[in-house]
Amino acid sequence: MNSSVDDMMIETRELTKLFKDVRAVDGINLTVARGELVALLGPNGAGKSTTLRMLTTLIPPTSGSAQVAGFDVVRRQREVRLRIGYIGQGNGAGHSQRGRDELISQGRAYGMTVKAARSRAGELIDSLGLGEVADRTVSTLSGGQRRRLDIAMGLIHAPELLFLDEPSTGLDPQNRANLQEHIVRLRAEHDTTIVLTTHYLDEADSMAERVIVVDHGRIIADDTPRHLKTKHVGDRVILGFATEAEAVDAARTTGGARSGTEVVVTTEDGPHLAPRLLTELGTVARLEVRRPTLDDVFLTLTGRSLREDSSTPAELVEA
Ligand SMILES: Nc1ncnc2c1ncn2[C@@H]1O[C@H](COP(=O)(O)OP(=O)(O)OP(=O)(O)O)[C@@H](O)[C@H]1O
Numbered sequence: 001m002n003s004s005v006d007d008m009m010i011e012t013r014e015l016t017k018l019f020k021d022v023r024a025v026d027g028i029n030l031t032v033a034r035g036e037l038v039a040l041l042g043p044n045g046a047g048k049s050t051t052l053r054m055l056t057t058l059i060p061p062t063s064g065s066a067q068v069a070g071f072d073v074v075r076r077q078r079e080v081r082l083r084i085g086y087i088g089q090g091n092g093a094g095h096s097q098r099g100r101d102e103l104i105s106q107g108r109a110y111g112m113t114v115k116a117a118r119s120r121a122g123e124l125i126d127s128l129g130l131g132e133v134a135d136r137t138v139s140t141l142s143g144g145q146r147r148r149l150d151i152a153m154g155l156i157h158a159p160e161l162l163f164l165d166e167p168s169t170g171l172d173p174q175n176r177a178n179l180q181e182h183i184v185r186l187r188a189e190h191d192t193t194i195v196l197t198t199h200y201l202d203e204a205d206s207m208a209e210r211v212i213v214v215d216h217g218r219i220i221a222d223d224t225p226r227h228l229k230t231k232h233v234g235d236r237v238i239l240g241f242a243t244e245a246e247a248v249d250a251a252r253t254t255g256g257a258r259s260g261t262e263v264v265v266t267t268e269d270g271p272h273l274a275p276r277l278l279t280e281l282g283t284v285a286r287l288e289v290r291r292p293t294l295d296d297v298f299l300t301l302t303g304r305s306l307r308e309d310s311s312t313p314a315e316l317v318e319a
């Protein structure tokens with residue numbers, strides 16, 4: 001294996017999936033380097049799950065190609081599967097066994113010895129904070145606990161690469177925050193490359209170093225959350241004036257856009273520009289700095305809001 005393949009956990013070329021006449025995934029070129037935590041963000045039907053299902057060898061691409069952990073997803077399925085973990089959207093561990101036993105059976109299914117599987121299960125139970133519930137029947141666990149157990153299942157064979165399809169959908173905000181914390185810690189402790197999908201803008205923003213925005217089966221943006229926001233939207237400094245004449249002057253001085261007695265200045269760095277404008281302009285009556293969210297980015301790129309779409313799945317998925 002040469003070094004570039006070794007450092008690249010995922011590399012796709014024009015990856016495409018058609019379901020009859022639906023272009024679910026439409027020519028995706030994606031690279032993920034070893035150790036990255038990447039979020040695929042996009043509305044319902046954008047093609048996130050279909051992309052993950054191709055990368056995890058569950059469905060074959062219609063055209064294009066993908067290398068995962070150094071192996072082709074079509075020709076070298078077995079090698080890919082041994083190196084990855086996958087937690088699908090809304091799937092989960094069985095109900096009647098104890099969590100710890102589920103984990104050990106899963107490890108055995110990957111060819112681990114009982115001893116190795118037991119010891120790895122113990123480690124994961126600790127890192128995912130499942131110590132108090134691991135010896136209870138799975139059916140008695142809460143939604144958040146189940147999700148953490150699912151993640152442990154995906155990690156039992158110590159995969160280099162973990163795919164999580166909407167890990168936190170259906171969880172309440174507190175459990176969601178808790179799960180995010182666990183994912184970030186896991187990654188640090190086990191050195192796992194993680195690709196997850198989410199509808200939650202704040203989640204993508206706070207957890208991922210790189211956000212890949214997907215819409216209609218295509219990648220429409222791919223960058224750090226910070227760059228996406230400064231590049232596509234920017235901060236807005238909103239200045240309010242007592243009179244329209246003052247606003248006209250201020251719009252001229254700052255190059256901002258005026259509407260009535262208000263002037264909006266777009267900038268990369270609102271918190272630093274705002275005090276400078278106050279000093280320069282002198283007569284400002286009201287000042288506000290608005291920093292963009294990833295939803296603003298999506299809105300700028302597509303003319304649509306992600307937020308409207310994001311409420312549906314959480315209600316449909318059982319916690
Ligand atoms: N097995 C299938 N047969 C036919 N169409 C499918 C199938 N799976 C997905 N699709 C279609 O492909 C498109 C992409 O679906 P996909 O599940 O990848 O979206 P997603 O981004 O994961 O959406 P969500 O956020 O709702 O989970 C959708 O239009 C969907 O209806």
Ligand SMILES: [Mg+2]
Pocket residue numbers: 048049050089165
């Ligand atoms: Mg999906």
